[in-house]
Amino acid sequence: xxxxxxxxxxxxxxxxxxxxxxxxxxxxxxxxxxxxxxxxxxxxxxxxxxxxxxxxxxxxxxxxxxxxxxxxxxxxxxxxxxxxxxxxxxxxxxxxxxxxxxxxxxxxxxxxxxxxxxxxxxxxxxxxxxxxxxxxxxxxxxxxxxxxxxxxxxxxxxxxxxxxxxxxxxxxxxxxxxxxxxxxxxxxxxxxxxxxxxxxxxxxxxxxxxxxxxxxxxxxxxxxxxxxxxxxxxxxxxxxxxxxxxxxxxxxxxxxxxxxxxxxxxxxxxxxx
Amino acid sequence: xxxxxxxxxxxxxxxxxxxxxxxxxxxxxxxxxxxxxxxxxxxxxxxxxxxxxxxxxxxxxxxxxxxxxxxxxxxxxxxxxxxxxxxxxxxxxxxxxxxxxxxxxxxxxxxxxxxxxxxxxxxxxxxxxxxxxxxxxxxxxxxxxxxxxxxxxxxxxxxxxxxxxxxxxxxxxxxxxxxxxxxxxxxxxxxxxxxxxxxxxxxxxxxxxxxxxxxxxxxxxxxxxxxxxxxxxxxxx
Ligand SMILES: Nc1ncnc2c1ncn2[C@@H]1O[C@H](COP(=O)(O)OP(=O)(O)OP(=O)(O)O)[C@@H](O)[C@H]1O
Ligand SMILES: [Mg+2]
Numbered sequence: 001x002x003x004x005x006x007x008x009x010x011x012x013x014x015x016x017x018x019x020x021x022x023x024x025x026x027x028x029x030x031x032x033x034x035x036x037x038x039x040x041x042x043x044x045x046x047x048x049x050x051x052x053x054x055x056x057x058x059x060x061x062x063x064x065x066x067x068x069x070x071x072x073x074x075x076x077x078x079x080x081x082x083x084x085x086x087x088x089x090x091x092x093x094x095x096x097x098x099x100x101x102x103x104x105x106x107x108x109x110x111x112x113x114x115x116x117x118x119x120x121x122x123x124x125x126x127x128x129x130x131x132x133x134x135x136x137x138x139x140x141x142x143x144x145x146x147x148x149x150x151x152x153x154x155x156x157x158x159x160x161x162x163x164x165x166x167x168x169x170x171x172x173x174x175x176x177x178x179x180x181x182x183x184x185x186x187x188x189x190x191x192x193x194x195x196x197x198x199x200x201x202x203x204x205x206x207x208x209x210x211x212x213x214x215x216x217x218x219x220x221x222x223x224x225x226x227x228x229x230x231x232x233x234x235x236x237x238x239x240x241x242x243x244x245x246x247x248x249x250x251x252x253x254x255x256x257x258x259x260x261x262x263x264x265x266x267x268x269x270x271x272x273x
Numbered sequence: 274x275x276x277x278x279x280x281x282x283x284x285x286x287x288x289x290x291x292x293x294x295x296x297x298x299x300x301x302x303x304x305x306x307x308x309x310x311x312x313x314x315x316x317x318x319x320x321x322x323x324x325x326x327x328x329x330x331x332x333x334x335x336x337x338x339x340x341x342x343x344x345x346x347x348x349x350x351x352x353x354x355x356x357x358x359x360x361x362x363x364x365x366x367x368x369x370x371x372x373x374x375x376x377x378x379x380x381x382x383x384x385x386x387x388x389x390x391x392x393x394x395x396x397x398x399x400x401x402x403x404x405x406x407x408x409x410x411x412x413x414x415x416x417x418x419x420x421x422x423x424x425x426x427x428x429x430x431x432x433x434x435x436x437x438x439x440x441x442x443x444x445x446x447x448x449x450x451x452x453x454x455x456x457x458x459x460x461x462x463x464x465x466x467x468x469x470x471x472x473x474x475x476x477x478x479x480x481x482x483x484x485x486x487x488x489x490x491x492x493x494x495x496x497x498x499x500x501x502x503x504x505x506x507x508x509x510x
Contacts, residue, residue, distance in 0.1 A: 229348055256350050258488030268350045270282065271275045
């Protein structure tokens with residue numbers, strides 16, 4: 001539980017020395033990203049704790065999505081993008097030329113801002129990943145994975161009677177949860193979410209937030225959000241980016257009550273920088 | 274500090290701060306008047322203190338409402354959040370200070386017609402001066418966000434407590450010396466307790482200032498030096 005108003009009896013400083021998870025799942029060292037001549041990300045170094053939610057916040061264009069895309073090498077698909085530095089997942093260099101990128105993307109799932117189900121049935125949307133990655137040995141296996149994923153995404157009760165209908169026929173909030181079900185169906189270790197609730201109403205947003213909170217028992221989640229309140233609600237750790245620089249990172253409770261850097265303070269309190 | 278992009282937010286915070294400043298001024302005056310009414314046994318002044326307390330209650334109510342609305346509208350973060358939480362807390366403390374001043378004023382009225390011995394008031398005067406100084410200093414510390422001054426107030430709370438304990442003993446001695454003093458001294462004891470508690474609220478405010486400025490909540494490690502409840506006095510037989 002985040003407690004932003006009622007700081008625990010111990011001082012806010014004490015919380016800093018006890019990060020929510022000691023083991024870093026993802027480690028980035030001196031990561032720089034260039035789009036052609038444009039230097040979009042400068043020397044980003046950060047540890048992302050395992051089985052916890054890390055929020056990336058910062059003004060538009062500061063490089064949040066750029067950094068997020070580094071973590072599953074989505075930037076490889078942008079021809080002018082160039083990434084330097086190291087990113088490790090469980091001590092394995094993900095930019096190692098010998099690494100299988102398809103395999104990496106199964107380990108690091110992604111949910112986008114706009115729900116993007118495939119133009120296929122609800123069942124197929126979720127079954128697709130496990131099938132291509134060979135995660136199901138039989139049809140029953142596959143059905144079990146689909147059911148479990150939809151249940152974990154909190155969508156099962158709403159769709160169990162219409163698994164053969166098109167995924168695109170669901171409401172926006174349901175589509176986003178379908179995309180989350182699709183992401184978790186391949187049992188990833190890390191889930192990247194780029195503004196997953198920006199197209200959702202408050203109720204659908206609350207459902208997704210509740211889901212994120214449950215998922216962090218088993219997954220490492222990184223979420224980009226423009227809502228300070230959302231970051232405060234769902235994350236245990238927060239990183240603030242500004243003009244391509246990682247300005248400050250720390251426990252969410254501390255970032256939103258006593259940020260150290262003036263730029264962080266100005267941003268989260270809605271002041272002119 | 275730079276201004277908010279939404280300028281109405283800045284205005285709301287300023288309004289709230291003004292309300293607290295007004296409450297502070299009024300609470301200080303109420304305490305001052307209550308003390309004066311007590312030391313001069315002035316019932317007219319005491320009555321005005323009782324009447325004016327309503328104004329403080331009203332201001333507290335308004336401040337709380339403004340704070341709640343601002344939280345609902347702006348979802349404040351970091352220093353803004355601390356600022357508003359601090360205002361709510363301080364307005365509560367000031368409202369309580371007002372109540373304590375009113376209690377003292379009521380005692381002054383109750384004292385009318387009792388056997389009075391003004392020399393017994395001297396000890397109460399001292400603790401009253403110290404408590405009032407604590408209140409003044411902490412309100413200054415709040416107005417200027419002066420951490421050092423707030424810490425000084427917090428550190429001096431022990432003095433108020435210790436003074437209360439010794440005053441308690443002193444008044445008890447007067448009561449034993451001459452039974453005609455008992456009624457008067459009993460009222461004074463209650464007044465002294467109220468004054469000591471005004472000092473406690475000053476300390477609470479000091480801790481709130483610390484929180485507003487640093488974001489740290491202070492653990493309650495103040496040593497309580499009011500030992501009156503454990504004081505034993507040998508009654509002579
Ligand atoms: N494909 C691209 N080609 C060229 N420049 C890009 C590309 N993608 C991003 N950029 C630039 O890199 C910088 C960082 O962009 P990025 O999309 O990472 O920002 P962001 O923090 O995610 O912003 P937003 O909150 O608006 O989504 C911006 O200046 C942007 O214009
Ligand atoms: Mg983005």
